[in-house]
Amino acid sequence: MAIEHANVLRAAHLARLGVSDAQAERYVDDLSRILEMVDRLSEIDTQGVAPLSHPLDATQPLRADEAIEPDRRDTFQQIAPATADGLYLVPRVVE
Amino acid sequence: MQWEPVIGLEVHVQLSTCSKIFSGASTAFGAEPNTQACGIDLALPGTLPVLNENAVAMAVRFGLAINAEIPEYSVFERKNYFYPDLPKGYQTSQMAHPVVGRGEVDITLGDGTIKTVRIHHAHMEEDAGKSLHEDYSGMTGIDLNRAGTPLLEIVSEPDMHSAEEASAYIKAIHAIVTYLGISDGNMAEGSMRCDVNVSLRPKGQEKLGTRAEIKNVNSFRFVERAIAFEIERQAEILEEGGKIVQETRLYDPDLDETRSMRTKEEANDYRYFPCPDLLPLMLDEAYIEHQRSLLPELPSEKRQRFVESLGLSTYDANVLTGSRPLAEYFEAVQKLCGDAKMAANWVQGDLLGRLNRDGLDITQSPVNAEQLGGLLLRISDDTINGKAAKQVFADLWECRGETADEIIESRGLKQVTDTGAIESLCDQVIADNPVQVTQYREATEDKRGKMIGFFVGQVMKASRGTANPPQVNAMLKEKLDALL
Numbered sequence: 001m002a003i004e005h006a007n008v009l010r011a012a013h014l015a016r017l018g019v020s021d022a023q024a025e026r027y028v029d030d031l032s033r034i035l036e037m038v039d040r041l042s043e044i045d046t047q048g049v050a051p052l053s054h055p056l057d058a059t060q061p062l063r064a065d066e067a068i069e070p071d072r073r074d075t076f077q078q079i080a081p082a083t084a085d086g087l088y089l090v091p092r093v094v095e
Numbered sequence: 096m097q098w099e100p101v102i103g104l105e106v107h108v109q110l111s112t113c114s115k116i117f118s119g120a121s122t123a124f125g126a127e128p129n130t131q132a133c134g135i136d137l138a139l140p141g142t143l144p145v146l147n148e149n150a151v152a153m154a155v156r157f158g159l160a161i162n163a164e165i166p167e168y169s170v171f172e173r174k175n176y177f178y179p180d181l182p183k184g185y186q187t188s189q190m191a192h193p194v195v196g197r198g199e200v201d202i203t204l205g206d207g208t209i210k211t212v213r214i215h216h217a218h219m220e221e222d223a224g225k226s227l228h229e230d231y232s233g234m235t236g237i238d239l240n241r242a243g244t245p246l247l248e249i250v251s252e253p254d255m256h257s258a259e260e261a262s263a264y265i266k267a268i269h270a271i272v273t274y275l276g277i278s279d280g281n282m283a284e285g286s287m288r289c290d291v292n293v294s295l296r297p298k299g300q301e302k303l304g305t306r307a308e309i310k311n312v313n314s315f316r317f318v319e320r321a322i323a324f325e326i327e328r329q330a331e332i333l334e335e336g337g338k339i340v341q342e343t344r345l346y347d348p349d350l351d352e353t354r355s356m357r358t359k360e361e362a363n364d365y366r367y368f369p370c371p372d373l374l375p376l377m378l379d380e381a382y383i384e385h386q387r388s389l390l391p392e393l394p395s396e397k398r399q400r401f402v403e404s405l406g407l408s409t410y411d412a413n414v415l416t417g418s419r420p421l422a423e424y425f426e427a428v429q430k431l432c433g434d435a436k437m438a439a440n441w442v443q444g445d446l447l448g449r450l451n452r453d454g455l456d457i458t459q460s461p462v463n464a465e466q467l468g469g470l471l472l473r474i475s476d477d478t479i480n481g482k483a484a485k486q487v488f489a490d491l492w493e494c495r496g497e498t499a500d501e502i503i504e505s506r507g508l509k510q511v512t513d514t515g516a517i518e519s520l521c522d523q524v525i526a527d528n529p530v531q532v533t534q535y536r537e538a539t540e541d542k543r544g545k546m547i548g549f550f551v552g553q554v555m556k557a558s559r560g561t562a563n564p565p566q567v568n569a570m571l572k573e574k575l576d577a578l579l
Contacts (some may be wrong), residue, residue, distance in 0.1 A: 014364055016177055053170045053192070053369040060374040065149030067121035069112040069133035075139060077129070086128035087236030090179040093226055 003031045097298035098333065101306075102261050102291065103253035104318075105248050106268050108278045109222065109286040110153045116221050117144030117187065117246035124284055132224070132239035138182040143372050150245040153277035154194045154219050154459045155386045156380065160271050160393055161214055163198025165383050166306060171219075171373040178567050180224035180235050188248075192366050193218035194376065200251075200271070201395050202263040207409045212264050213252040220246050237479075247277075253292065253303065258322035263359050265289060265318055266417070268412055270394040274419045293325045295333060304329075305339040312346050321346035325353050328499075373457045381401045405435035414443055421457045425465045431468025434475050441471060445488055461494045470499035480559050483508040514570075517554070520562065521570050524553040525578075535575055547571055 009025045013021040019027065073086060082089035101261070115122055118135035135142045138183050158165045169191040173185040195217035197276060226237035255261045269287060272278040279286050294306035308327060312318050324346075329339055344353040392400075394416045401412035413427045421442075429438040446467065450460060470487050473479045480489065483503070490502045503509055511517060525532055533548050547568065554567045 012176070015368065054371065054374050055479075056374060058374050059377040061144050062148035062151060063145040065114050065147050065506045066119060067123075068119040069121070069131075071113075071130040072133070073127075073129045076134070076139075082234065084231050084234075084236065086130070087130065087227060087231070087238055088179075088236040089231050091235070092233055092238055092520070093179055093228070093235045 002067075003028050003035065096334065098295040098326075098330050099298045099300075100256055100322070101253045101284065101294050101296060101303055102255040102256070102257075102322060104249075104251045104264060104292070105290040106249045106265065106287045107222075107290075108157075108249065108252075108268070108272050108280075110245040110247055111276070111278050111286075112147055112149045112245055115146060115243035116147050116219065116237055118243055118439075120243065122244050123200050128236075128238040130242060132242060136182075136243040138184075138238055144187065144370075146370050146373065146376065147245060148218060150391075151376065151378075152386055153245075153275070153318055154217065154502060155383060156275050156390060156526060157217060157249075157272065157277060158195035158198060159383070159387050159390060160275055161195075161198035163214060163217070163565070165194070165378060166192065166195035166196055167378055168192060169378075169382075170377045171195045171370045171376070172367045173370045174220075174367055176363065176365060178223070178226075179235060179238070180226045180242065182224075182239065182242065182377035186221060186223065187370055188367075189218035192375075194378075195247075198268050200264065202260065202267045203398075203409075203413050204263055207413070210260065210263075212254045212260075212267075212269070212556065214525050215250045215252050218530060219246055219251040220270050237489060247272075253294075258319040258326070261291065262315055262319040263321050265315055265352070267394070269315075269421075270417060274391055274394055274397075282314050285313060291318060291322060291325075293322055293329065294339070295326065295329045304333075305318050305341050307341065307344050307353070308343045310343055310356065314348075317346055319346050320348070320351055320498060321353055324351060328353065348406045359518075391419075394422075401435075405429065407435060411439045411443065414447075418457065424457055424460070426484055427464035428468040428471060431465065431476055432471035434471065437471055437475065438468075439469060441488075442478055445485070449492060462488070462491045466491050466499060473503060474497055475562065477512060478510060479508050480560070481509050482564075483510065486560075506574070507559075508561060510563050511558055512566060514566075517562055517566055517570060519556075520554050520557050521567065521574055522551075523573050524550055525571075525574060528553065532575070532578065536579055543575075547575065550575070 005024055008019065008024045008031065012024070042089055077083045077088070080088050112122060115118060115136060118133050120133040120136055121131045121133065134146055155165055167277075169189060171187050172190045174188045175185040177184055193216040195214075197216065198214040200212050200214060202212055203209050215561065222244040224237055224242040227236035229236070230535040247307050251264065255264055265287075273280040276426050281287070289312050291312055292306045292434075293309065294304040296302065296304040307325060307329070309321050312321050325344070332339060343356045345356045346353050358516050396414045398409075398416045401407045401415060402409055407415070416422045421519045425438060425442045428442060429435045432438055446460065446462065450457065467488075470484060470491065474481065474484050486506070486508060487502045490497070490506070491499065531546070531549055535543060538546055550571045551564060554571065555562055555564065
């Protein structure tokens with residue numbers, strides 16, 4: 001599968017990454033080669049092989065439903081750029 | 096042209112766990128901002144989610160309640176998008192392998208007919224935080240207390256064809272989750288929210304029309320009104336030969352209209368992929384059977400029992416099973432007084448009427464089931480008549496903590512069934528009203544039936560409402576007819 005310039009810019013935009021046109025050119029090449037490598041999988045017969053959703057051969061442990069986390073708002077908010085009335089402040093979000 | 100609306104709903108139900116789906120922070124409503132948002136909820140680097148066993152159990156019980164397949168394997172995925180109230184940059188959700196597979200829900204329509212709505216699937220996910228757009232010097236305030244609250248998103252097939260059906264569906268879901276005790280179902284606090292998909296197609300056509308999605312409708316009434324508006328809007332466009340734009344719309348309850356939420360952004364591309372921080376969830380047969388053993392009697396089962404063993408009408412059974420507290424209240428009253436029909440009438444009439452008038456729900460009723468049951472018992476054993484019962488009920492409503500028996504005693508409302516006492520009252524009334532007696536004698540047979548009401552009223556008045564009306568009626572008829 002070939003990657004085009006526009007694909008790279010779109011992926012970058014979705015991930016909110018700043019990618020210049022020059023960088024995008026390089027990624028077109030890198031990503032195309034990565035996908036070529038992945039494409040080699042299609043040479044193998046995977047009929048009847050269940051898709052792997054996790055590389056670890058283990059299942060999800062569960063946690064008891066207990067509210068045990070203390071309120072550490074003051075600590076957490078020390079590293080926030082801006083807070084007011086207990087809220088984290090962010091640049092205005094316009095709907 | 097005749098248009099057929101096609102409606103599907105996505106209902107988000109907040110599961111009533113104590114802690115969040117992936118962290119040990121509390122989910123209690125109404126706390127100070129960000130006091131219930133721990134490192135995991137804030138997406139601090141290095142933190143890892145661990146799944147809440149109770150959220151899983153609740154989701155499975157919902158699945159069993161709607162006769163759904165519960166796959167032995169389900170997977171959490173990341174739904175990627177950027178918004179400040181979603182600190183991780185993705186919502187942990189499920190897509191390809193949800194915890195609950197295909198199922199079905201029966202809905203009851205206004206005329207009593209029952210219709211089945213198929214459920215496509217239900218999946219677990221986490222809620223986002225809240226953005227407060229009030230003025231923080233041009234900034235937006237973020238409260239992450241709600242971030243990570245477990246949600247069950249229930250996705251229906253597009254099986255509904257009117258606002259009424261959609262509303263009945265939400266009520267059915269509400270009843271199921273509250274009966275199961277997996278959610279408080281409180282729509283005002285956002286415990287149940289829904290997205291509505293509406294499209295129209297020419298009646299008889301198989302192919303679906305283009306749909307609009309109405310986001311975040313948060314009351315039974317708004318669901319109905321938003322759909323009604325949307326059906327009309329789309330019909331108008333189609334009638335004029337226009338095309339429906341596939342888009343997300345918002346219902347504005349103040350203006351009673353939906354409007355486009357579309358911004359210049361391109362269509363969402365969430366790039367779902369399995370969450371590497373969470374392993375596949377495996378549920379074995381024994382676990383599922385254990386959850387099944389914990390299921391309470393469900394609304395549809397209760398409704399059927401009310402009709403079949405208690406002899407209630409489908410309508411009454413439907414109203415009374417509308418919520419678990421109401422059904423339990425009714426059952427307690429019915430057991431105390433031993434008369435299901437009378438209990439149903441009082442609960443639906445006097446009780447719900449007054450609760451409605453005072454803006455209360457059944458759990459806030461000033462008259463508890465023991466008090467009402469005690470009152471109805473005195474009607475069925477003929478201690479008081481219906482009129483006196485209304486007075487007792489009004490007194491009970493005042494919440495002075497008395498029982499019906501105490502009120503009957505202190506207000507002297509005990510019904511007079513002593514034949515001698517009633518007879519002398521009847522004689523007195525006949526003697527005091529010679530004009531009416533003459534009219535009665537001269538009236539035709541069919542008119543007399545009505546005229547006797549006057550005498551009954553006089554006797555009841557003379558007895559201060561304590562005489563037994565059927566007894567008075569019979570005695571007066573005998574005495575007056577003897578004068579013919």
